[in-house]
Amino acid sequence: MADTDHPDAIRTVREVLAYRNRFVDVYDDEVSFPSGTDGRYLRIRHRDEGLGVVILPVHAGTVGLVRTYRYPLGRPQWGLPRGFSHSTDPLVTARTELREELGIADAEFLLLGTMTPDxxxxxxxxxVVHASVPSTTAALPLAPDEVTDTRWLPLPTLWHWIATGALDDGMTLAALALAQAHALLPAPGRPPDTPTAPDH
Known part of the structure; x- marks a missing residue:
């Protein structure tokens, strides 16, 4: 719900739907800025009733990542599994996405909180959902057109990837920060002597 009474509020003059598909509505609204200046503001709203999710899968000191070709960036990118809502219950969505992207059918889920990705x-x-995974044996993604590779990284290697820019997905970085705030991941330590480089 917009806080239109806030002194810094940008107020909607006219809501303008520019595009719609089954996932999102794209608006190019006419707005009034706090200074009184009129302008336009682009915003995207998900059409699903529930929340999208990003999942932090953890198994035996490793974190599960997926490699996905990100069309807007024009390159592959490593990150945590994530997806649009499948249910009004984010844990149901997390279970579905974990199975589709990492091939994991069994895990213990914990909702850590929410974030605003952009x-x-x-x-x-x-x-943001933490998933304790009992086994990664024979885990294969069910969405090969979306997920091109998977990897379970030891935490020192994970922190090294982040420090060197090899892992730069914003939703992943935010989810890891939230997990650390909940004391579910240890703080970064000394990087490994021979860190594993990602395959792009």
Whole structure:
């Protein structure tokens, strides 16, 4: 719900739907800025009733990552599994996405909280879900057109990837920070002597 009484509020003059598909509505609204200047503001709203999710899968000191070709970036990118809502219950969505992207059918889920992945453009909250995975044996993604590779990284290697820019997905970085705030991941230590480089 917009706080239109806030002194810094950008107020909607006219809501303008520019595009719609089964996932999102794209608006190019006419707005009034706090200074009184009129302008336009682009925003994207998810059409699903529930929250999208990003999942932090953890198994025996490792974190599960997926490699996905990100069309807007024009390159592959490593990150945590994530996806649009499948249910009004984010844990149901997390279970579905974990199975589709990492091939994991069994895990213990914990909702850590929510985040706003791009509040300058997206009118959406995303749930962050921790998944304790008992086994990764024979785990294969069910969405090969979306997920091109998977990897379970030891935590020192994970922190090294982040420090060197090899892992730069914003939703992944935010989810890891939230997990650390909940004391579910140890703080980064000394990087490994021979860190594993990602395959791009």
């Amino acid at each position: 509040s300058g453009l997206l009118a959406a909250d995303v749930a």
